[in-house]
């Protein structure tokens with residue numbers, strides 16, 4: 001018989017290797033590979049014939065997936081119109097960001113609407129959850145609470161009753177008898193998640209798994225279960241800001257990239273129904289280095305201020321620091337500005353920040369980032385009340401992006417008067433904004449020098 005061999009597993013992505021490595025080949029993270037005991041009960045491969053399953057026709061009675069709406073609009077939007085019965089979701093985010101808070105709020109809302117909701121916490125005692133619910137004004141909601149971490153016991157509890165929604169807070173605290181490793185290890189997280197997902201599929205209940213994102217790689221990250229669940233929602237924003245974004249990064253039953261915006265208050269997370277002007281700073285007395293990006297998040301327009309600081313360096317290698325945007329994308333914009341526009345950054349530290357703790361992924365932000373960098377480098381503010389959007393290519397050309405009318409409409413609604421955008425993008429678009437078109441970054445630089 002084969003001996004149980006130890007295996008090496010990445011706590012970030014779950015990749016398995018045969019030996020220890022400093023860096024995971026699969027996800028590229030450093031120091032995330034740990035040794036774990038192999039599966040304790042190897043599955044014996046039995047020969048023999050399987051039982052044929054019945055195939056059903058694709059064409060036939062269509063059924064719309066049954067969904068349960070929480071009534072928290074920002075949450076329902078991110079899930080694509082409510083939780084789907086029989087599906088499993090992962091809600092990830094850094095500790096303290098508000099995962100438990102939003103889920104207890106959702107649980108209470110559904111319980112009040114007559115759904116059967118169970119909240120299982122492996123992190124807090126029942127009294128602690130009750131105290132939190134009381135503070136949120138949710139004490140009267142008939143949510144079933146339990147503090148439990150053993151998967152077999154959780155499933156036994158759930159099988160006793162009809163359940164519509166189960167919240168497991170968090171997946172990293174769970175353990176199952178079937179594997180020997182400690183809770184929080186990749187094998188435990190994966191096996192426990194599998195059991196709960198199977199429960200969701202067979203019972204028709206929605207299962208929400210909470211997963212902590214950890215930087216140190218001590219416990220397995222939510223990425224280990226990302227591909228197993230139907231939808232993955234991530235909480236963003238930093239604890240220093242009151243705004244929280246819930247973003248769908250994967251959704252089998254709705255649009256991905258949709259966001260919900262919340263504000264953390266003394267009485268829990270409040271919805272921000274119209275967030276588009278939230279991330280734009282003071283528009284009077286603008287200082288150099290700020291440019292407003294007319295972006296789209298999911299299905300909604302969102303205007304965001306991008307801030308850059310360019311200062312002469314005292315170091316041999318100048319510093320580059322980016323918050324809320326892709327570091328290599330900024331390096332590319334800087335290189336294009338140097339190579340195509342003759343603007344030197346080699347002797348300067350460059351800092352870039354997206355307002356409000358937001359993370360931007362749209363390439364359409366390129367032009368606004370370039371404008372902020374040029375404005376900071378030249379010490380001249382961007383024109384008052386103007387917005388920017390457009391993608392920048394390596395040649396320095398500025399390319400049109402999708403949804404120009406929506407971006408312009410939102411900017412106009414928020415009182416902006418000018419838009420700087422790629423040539424051709426606004427052709428045939430009716431707008432009250434003064435439109436300045438640019439074909440290359442050289443046109444942008446010309447505004448500041």
Ligand code: TYD
Nearest residue numbers: 095096097098099100101264265266267268
């Ligand atoms: P929590 O939901 O416990 O975070 P997570 O489950 O993601 O770890 O959120 C905890 C933080 O939120 C904590 O720092 C306190 C803050 N908070 C409020 O500001 N107001 C509230 O009403 C609640 C419940 C929490």
Ligand code: MG
Nearest residue numbers: 099100123169
């Ligand atoms: Mg929590």
